[in-house]
Amino acid sequence: MSTALHRLKALLRPEQLLVRPEQLAAYESDGLTAFRQRPLAVAVPETGDEVIALVRLCHELKLPFVARGSGTSLSGGSLPVAGGVVITLNRLNRILRLDPAQRIAVVQPGVINTAVTVAAAPHGLHYAPDPSSQSICTIGGNVAFNSGGAHCLKYGMTSNHVLGIKAVLATGEVVEWGGVSRENVGPDWCGLFTGNEGLFGIALEITLQLLPKAECFHTVLAGYCTLEQAGDAVSAVIASGLLPGAIEIMDALALEAAVAAVHAEYPTGAAAVLIVELEGPREVVAVDRVRLDEIIAASQPLESRPARDAEERLAIWKGRKSAFSAVGRLSPDFIVQDGVVPRRRLGEALRRIGEMSQEVGIRVANVFHAGDGNLHPLILFNGRVAGDLERAEQLAGRILRMCVEMGGSLTGEHGIGVEKNNFLPDMFSAAEIDCLNRLRDAFDPLGIANPGKMFPRAEAPVLTQHGLHPLEKAGLISRE
Amino acid sequence: MNPTLTPANAVELAEAVRATPRVLAVGAGTKPRLSAVSCPKLSTLKLNGMIEYEPSEFTFTALAGTPVRDIAATLAECGQYLPFDPMLADAGATLGGTVSSGLSGPGRFRFGGLRDFILGVQFVDGAGRIMRLGGKVVKNAAGFDVPKFFVGSLGRFGVLTEITFKVFPAPASRLTLLLAASEIGSALKILTTASSARWEIEALDWLPDASSVAVRLGGPAPALATLAQEILRRWPGRILPVAEADALWAGLREFERTPARPQGQEKTSLIKVALAPENLPAFHESLAALPDARAHVSAGGNVAFVTVADGTEVTVLDQQLSAQKLAALTLRGASPLWLGARPNFKITAAVKVALDAGNRFPGLDD
Incomplete structure (x- = not known):
């Protein structure tokens, strides 16, 4: 047995250290199932x-470590990392303090996102960031x-809601x-630490x-x-001076999937749904809704439908949030992309994605946060068809480059990780x-915290195809 | 007298940085204590102007030396605004100085502070390299969030040359209420209750006269009138006429109600204290023991701007803040730059080395 394992065993009870292949298998991959490493x-x-003791030991032994919550990273x-240790934080799952007068919660990293709002x-009160995996992903991972989530234009991302951090850095x-x-x-x-992709250290308590x-x-x-009409409606809403909490668009293919999955009732024959x-406060919404309804009516929809009660509202959102896993019904495999374009160029971006899709003969369904230009093609x-995965990867890469060329970003909310690290030079200069x-x-300084992520690497990681994440198949999580 | 360099663009600024072994960037000098370091100064005032503004994107990019007052005027023409009420706008504060000082005004209560609206920066590091980090779109998660790190960094890690911000559509109208709160108990009750209420208050401040809480609402006028009546049924107070309300908020934004004299002639210091509602009783008690001290408690009890006589009073305040584990920063006056609790971690020095290995810019403690 290696020195590292001996030293790790000395820190923990036997059941706190998993070493057998069948135990490790569950940790080989995360939400990006195309990559796998024991x-x-x-x-x-x-x-x-x-x-803290684990990180200090890793530092002493120069042992790479990867922090992990629920493993939903896309x-x-x-x-x-091969030869490294995964530090799983799910058992640090206590809400240490919830203080309504200060309007704060202090949580451990393994607390589930929705548990805070519950x-x-x-x-x-509620905790605003709502990634689609919120019923399973952890605050530490967030x-x-x-x-991000569906409400970023108005409420910002996780970073905008983190007031305090206690962390152990990679130096110990x-x-x-x-x-x-x-x-x-x-x-x-706190602003610098949030979004570090596990490269700085591990958050232990988050306010x-x-x-x-x-x-x-x-x-x-x-x-x-048409998608363009839906895009024009978004522009009209934005120009009106309203500040909606969420603005989302799904295209025909995504609609088809959502309808098949949750029997969502969407207008028939629509190429896009907004x-x-x-x-x-009810008095404010009462005034604003009149304007919104006028704008929507003027945008010539096939059909428009306000939710009449909480149940109808939830049904609309259920269809939207299930769209991703629902796409699994249309195709054995799929890649979710996460680029951002300036909002005014959404129509152009979608047209070009459509053209690229036709050119390579690979279907692309679009679900996106239209309010902030965050595309999720x-x-x-x-994966069983030879060359299909590679062609899909190439298309994904072309879409990302297009986002950067348009003045947008490689990622709105999924991060760079191992998926996009070789695209980093498309967005940032060498300096x-x-x-x-x-x-x-x-x-x-030792490069032991989540090495291989964010920064471009000389060698590409091994890409394999393993289909949908089991939880995704079960409809419990979705990639967004 | 130290010389002041006045580069006209980012390239000249980078050259000036490379040519000067020790230098600190300054804007309009509205928070003079932050740059009261004996070394040559690099003025950003010639880096003036909005570079990009796309109202439909809810974003703009401006040069660091642009006065926030000018930016606010340009945004207002398109019905938009920076929701955090940039401080000292009328005094001429620049965008870069506002970011570097990390100051947000009363409006930060509703949608967050400056840190929640900054999206990207172009800056010159200690080696004179021009870099751009963050992004120009409202949502971006690529790379470390260096733009946020520059908020409150006092120009000690780099010189900002361009900054991209998110903006919001301005509310159709505003309405300000003044609620009676002459002692800490009633003020605290209003602050904490109103913070969690359904009204979605824009600004919630306990005024420096320590006798009233100001509440600002933003939205459609008919809705605000109804909300105001509901608030007034709960606590005694009155609706301020528009001109009086505008003067009140402008006065708070410009520190007119907590004045301090210009650097060099001061007898008092103006100090920002980060705190939470739970700290207010002890904090208030500390101030009560200082005869010349006054505080403007802003953002629902999350920050206080204090004026205090230099000398003994500052020393006592410093001790009290330390005991209460509160951190504070002197904006004007002769007080030490940092007061109260100030944990020192090794990572601070390591990040300084990463961005300014040669210590060309002063350190946080200089």
Whole structure:
């Protein structure tokens, strides 16, 4: 047995260290199932002190480590490193404090995203970031990858809701930044740490801001003959001065999947469906909804349908949120992309995606956060057909490059991970990547924290096709 | 007298940085304590102007030396605004100085502070390299969030040359209420209750006269009138006429109600304290023991701007803040730059090396 394993065993109870192949198998991959790697061991700490001891040991032994929550990363953020240890944080799952007067929650990294909102709900509060995997993903993972969701235009991403962080850095140093206050003096360390993709260290306690739950919603679903018309409707809503909580579009292929999966009732014959949701005090929504309804009516939809009650609203969102896993019914395999384009270029971006799709003969379904220009093209392929995966990967790469060329971003919310690290030079200059590298070295001079992620590598990782994630097949999580 | 360099663009600025062994960037000098370091200064005032503004994108990019007042005026022409009420706009504060000082005004209560609206930066590091990190779109998760790190960094890690922000459509109308709150108990009750209420308040401040809480609502006028009546049924107070309300918020934004004299002639210091509602009782008690101290408690009890007499009073305040584990920053006056609790981690020095290996810019403690 290796020295590393001996030392790891000395830190934990036997059942907290997984080493047998059948135990390790479950940790070989995450939400990006095309990548797979067996680690040396999986450590299952139960306290913050155990995490600190593990990281300090890794530092001493120069042993690579990968922190993992529920393993829902879509950019391969928690893909293990060969010969390294996976530190799984699911047992650090306590909400340490929930204080309605300060409107904050202090949580351990393994707390599930929705658990925060569930705990806050009795006080009329909620935790705003809502990635589609929110019923299973952890706050630690959300912090590491600065997760988004459907409400980012108005409420921002995870980073905008993190007030304080206690973390163990890759050097073993334990830091505490920020706290209960929504304000801060000095550099914004919490801002720098959030979205570090596991390259700086492991968050042990996170202070989150909670917001009052909106009193009233007005959710409209409208079907259009063309994607462009739906895009024009979004522009009209934005130009009106309204600030909707969410603006989402699904194209025909995504609609087909959603209808098949959850029997969602969408306007028949629509090439695109738009969902716009207003929220706020009932008196404000009462005024704003009149304007929204006028704008939608003027946008010449095939049909438009406001949700009449909470049940209808939930049905609209259920169809939207199930679209991703539903696409699994249309195709044995798919890749989810996560690029961002300036909103005014959405129509152009979708047209070009359509052209590229036809050119290579690979179908693409589109579901996207139209309010913030965040595209999620779902690239459908069959891994059993020789060359299909490679063609799908190439198409995904072309779409990403197009996003950057248009002045957008490689990723809106999934992160770079192992999926997009070779595209980083498309967005940043050598000097800029060098600067990011120096920052990484400051936090992790030995390069042991989640190595191989974010930064371009000389060798491509092994790409294999394993189909949908089991939880995805079961409809429990979706890729978004 | 130290010389002041005045580059006209990012390339000249980078050259000036490379040519000067020790230098600190300054904007309009509205928070003079932040740059009260003896070294040559690099003025960003010639880096002035909006570079890109796409109202349909809810984003703009401006040069760092652009006065926030000018930006606010340009945004207002298109019905948009920076929701965090940039401080000292009328005094001429620049966008870069606002980011570097990490100051947000009363409006930060509803949608978040400056840190929640900054999207991307172009900056010059300690080696004189020009770089751009973050993005120009409202949603972006690529690379480390260096733009956020620059918020509150006081120009000690790099010089900002261009900054991209997210903006929002401005509310159709505003309405301000003044609620009676002459002691800490009633003020705290209003702050914490109103923070969680359904009204979606824009700004919630306990005023420096310590006798009232100001509540600002934003939205369609008929809706605000109804919400205001509901608030007034709960607590005694009145609706302020528009001109009076505008003057109130402008006064708070410009520190007129907590004035301090210009650097060099000061007898008092203006200090920002980060705190939470739970800290207010002890904090209030500390201030009560200082005869010349006054505080504007903003953002629902999450920040206080304090004026305090230099000398003994500052020393006492510093001790009290440390005891309460609160951190504070002096914006104007002769007080030490940092007051109260200030944990020091090794990573701070390591990040300084990453961005400014040669210590060309002063350190946070200089």
